[in-house]
Amino acid sequence: NLRKLVLSSNQKLASVSKMLLDMASLEEVECFDCQTLNTPPTAVAEQGLSAIRQYFRDIELFGESSSRMSVTTAAVLGCKMAGKSSFIQSMKHRRRQLTTRHQDAPFDEGTKVFDVEPVEIDGTEMRMFDFGGDEAYHVTYQLTLREHCIPIIVVNILHFKAAENPHDGAEKVAFDWLSHFYVANPTLGPPVLIITHKDALPEEEFYSLKKSFLSECEKLKEKIARLNSEVDEKWRASFLFDGSKKLFQDDNVFVLSNKHMNFRAIQECLSEKLDHQCREVIPENWDRILRHITSPQMQAESCIEIDTLKEFFHNVPELETVLRYAHLRGKLFWYYNVERLSGYVFHKLEAVIGLLKIVFDHQEETIWTTRVNNFELEAGEDDDMSHDEFKQLVNEFRGSRIMSDRLLRYVVQRECPISPDLAIEILLQFRLIYGPVGKENDVIMGQSHADDKVYLIPSLAGHSDDMGLNSHIPRLRVDIKFAGFTLPRYAYHQMTVSILNHFTDEKVVTDSVAVYNGAIIRRGKSWTCWFSHDHISNTIRIQISLQPHTAHISWDELLTVTEKLLAETKMTWKFIRPECHHICTHCLLTDAEQPGKVTNPKFWKTIQRKLSLPAAPEEVCRIKVDDDSSTPCLATRNNSQAHREHAPVALLHPCK
Numbered sequence: 001n002l003r004k005l006v007l008s009s010n011q012k013l014a015s016v017s018k019m020l021l022d023m024a025s026l027e028e029v030e031c032f033d034c035q036t037l038n039t040p041p042t043a044v045a046e047q048g049l050s051a052i053r054q055y056f057r058d059i060e061l062f063g064e065s066s067s068r069m070s071v072t073t074a075a076v077l078g079c080k081m082a083g084k085s086s087f088i089q090s091m092k093h094r095r096r097q098l099t100t101r102h103q104d105a106p107f108d109e110g111t112k113v114f115d116v117e118p119v120e121i122d123g124t125e126m127r128m129f130d131f132g133g134d135e136a137y138h139v140t141y142q143l144t145l146r147e148h149c150i151p152i153i154v155v156n157i158l159h160f161k162a163a164e165n166p167h168d169g170a171e172k173v174a175f176d177w178l179s180h181f182y183v184a185n186p187t188l189g190p191p192v193l194i195i196t197h198k199d200a201l202p203e204e205e206f207y208s209l210k211k212s213f214l215s216e217c218e219k220l221k222e223k224i225a226r227l228n229s230e231v232d233e234k235w236r237a238s239f240l241f242d243g244s245k246k247l248f249q250d251d252n253v254f255v256l257s258n259k260h261m262n263f264r265a266i267q268e269c270l271s272e273k274l275d276h277q278c279r280e281v282i283p284e285n286w287d288r289i290l291r292h293i294t295s296p297q298m299q300a301e302s303c304i305e306i307d308t309l310k311e312f313f314h315n316v317p318e319l320e321t322v323l324r325y326a327h328l329r330g331k332l333f334w335y336y337n338v339e340r341l342s343g344y345v346f347h348k349l350e351a352v353i354g355l356l357k358i359v360f361d362h363q364e365e366t367i368w369t370t371r372v373n374n375f376e377l378e379a380g381e382d383d384d385m386s387h388d389e390f391k392q393l394v395n396e397f398r399g400s401r402i403m404s405d406r407l408l409r410y411v412v413q414r415e416c417p418i419s420p421d422l423a424i425e426i427l428l429q430f431r432l433i434y435g436p437v438g439k440e441n442d443v444i445m446g447q448s449h450a451d452d453k454v455y456l457i458p459s460l461a462g463h464s465d466d467m468g469l470n471s472h473i474p475r476l477r478v479d480i481k482f483a484g485f486t487l488p489r490y491a492y493h494q495m496t497v498s499i500l501n502h503f504t505d506e507k508v509v510t511d512s513v514a515v516y517n518g519a520i521i522r523r524g525k526s527w528t529c530w531f532s533h534d535h536i537s538n539t540i541r542i543q544i545s546l547q548p549h550t551a552h553i554s555w556d557e558l559l560t561v562t563e564k565l566l567a568e569t570k571m572t573w574k575f576i577r578p579e580c581h582h583i584c585t586h587c588l589l590t591d592a593e594q595p596g597k598v599t600n601p602k603f604w605k606t607i608q609r610k611l612s613l614p615a616a617p618e619e620v621c622r623i624k625v626d627d628d629s630s631t632p633c634l635a636t637r638n639n640s641q642a643h644r645e646h647a648p649v650a651l652l653h654p655c656k
Contacts, residue, residue: 015039018056043328058283065287078154083196151191170216179485198257302417405453431497474546484577580604
């Protein structure tokens with residue numbers, strides 16, 4: 001009589017029995033975050049009972065594919081000019097190859113966004129993602145990689161030497177890069193380390209710097225382990241929290257010079273990781289579908305219509321299950337739950353990621369100057385935009401970081417193989433842009449534009465603290481600081497879009513929403529909310545204006561915004577370690593230089609439990625409490641005793 005089977009977060013589960021096919025009463029299987037599951041593959045099990053049964057039925061009917069699906073990719077990352085592209089080309093051709101370029105060249109010929117190179121490892125093709133080293137391209141990591149990934153960190157020893165101190169050097173050239181992967185996928189195995197430019201230094205100095213670098217990395221790993229001593233049980237097996245294992249294990253560290261590279265040792269290392277992680281068994285008919293999608297005749301198109309695939313495969317029942325499997329494995333993009341994109345399969349990852357060069361480019365000034373200069377040559381006969389109009393839209397964009405709809409469509413049409421309508425929808429789904437916003441909307445503060453529709457691009461917006469905030473307005477404020485691994489900058493950009501989506505939701509009553517240099521201001525009927533972020537200090541700030549007779553409404557809004565923001569962030573960044581600092585309302589009102597605060601207050605515990613966030617230390621009060629203070633401001637006839645019991649200390653007992 002079993003109706004629902006919950007297997008989620010089982011880190012010892014290796015297989016699910018095909019006896020599920022015979023259980024007539026079973027209606028639902030929940031199987032998420034089972035990293036050790038092999039049969040069926042996790043990307044099948046996560047789809048639920050119907051997909052699991054389809055998998056076993058197809059294995060019985062068509063047999064197993066003769067080839068094993070390699071689900072592992074290698075992510076080669078590191079700072080600009082570290083030697084990533086040279087390493088990949090050397091592995092591909094099995095001889096040392098250098099890609100020479102000058103850092104100050106007018107057009108940087110280095111990796112743009114990313115390149116994908118197939119490299120053969122013991123008869124298995126491994127896709128190596130060569131990521132652009134500039135911060136502008138950090139966003140590509142989470143758009144392309146899943147839990148089956150081998151991080152390969154390439155470190156130019158000269159970059160470590162040039163740092164102000166060893167600690168900062170190790171953090172900049174290696175540790176911050178790892179955070180992009182391990183915050184999202186805490187169960188990833190140990191990374192591979194490639195140290196380059198050995199012959200740029202005397203041998204004794206090189207090995208001294210190498211020893212110092214590895215030592216600093218171990219200190220950083222120990223710090224992460226201490227900060228996250230209360231991690232979820234499902235993550236405790238991760239090497240990150242195993243004190244007996246180094247961050248960079250000896251057999252995962254390799255040294256490269258301009259002429260020398262130990263191909264055999266590196267290949268053996270990668271081959272062992274391949275065997276340990278990841279060759280999945282899929283049905284033969286699934287393999288046939290995937291081979292067709294990736295065949296040369298399909299590569300001419302940037303995307304494939306679902307109806308075309310259904311017609312080709314005669315509407316076979318397993319088609320959607322196979323496409324969702326490939327999407328979850330990072331083989332393609334299929335937004336089956338997004339109405340305007342569900343009719344298309346984006347099988348060319350480079351076409352999708354190519355969109356990012358429009359909103360992320362470290363050579364922005366050069367690129368836009370070239371676009372303006374070449375406008376007449378690139379413009380088509382159907383364009384109704386003159387050269388002067390184009391220059392005006394570009395100047396407005398570069399001054400405000402607000403891109404007009406006409407400008408965005410113009411650039412997408414000429415630089416991306418995907419149609420403008422689909423391309424814009426993809427960027428919206430990735431939460432990389434917000435819009436479109438019409439002129440009549442009070443969303444873009446203090447900006448005027450020639451176009452009727454515009455998009456906010458947070459990655460290009462400047463930083464602002466408390467823009468438009470009157471310090472003499474009483475307000476509630478929480479600062480959320482992300483401890484442990486550093487979140488990448490674009491994570492905060494996605495938070496900005498999430499907050500805008502929440503503030504402009506039809507169900508949320510809002511008088512107006514405004515954006516100025518990355519800060520968001522939302523005006524309600526009885527309060528105003530400010531949201532800002534500072535990626536350098538890993539902090540977001542949420543503030544709500546406060547009136548005594550509506551304090552409970554302000555308080556509810558503060559909790560709602562905080563919880564919603566963290567819930568959406570945790571969907572991508574599973575291992576975030578947020579700490580809450582609730583600032584004293586009275587200190588804010590009096591402009592105190594060092595306002596009192598409560599760290600990890602009691603209300604924060606409720607949010608932590610609800611979102612399954614790592615446990616925080618006990619509440620620490622840094623507020624001077626006035627024993628003779630008047631009746632708390634929450635004691636109004638519009639507020640219940642329950643509200644008072646859960647009200648913040650910073651509000652009930654203002655400091656002196």
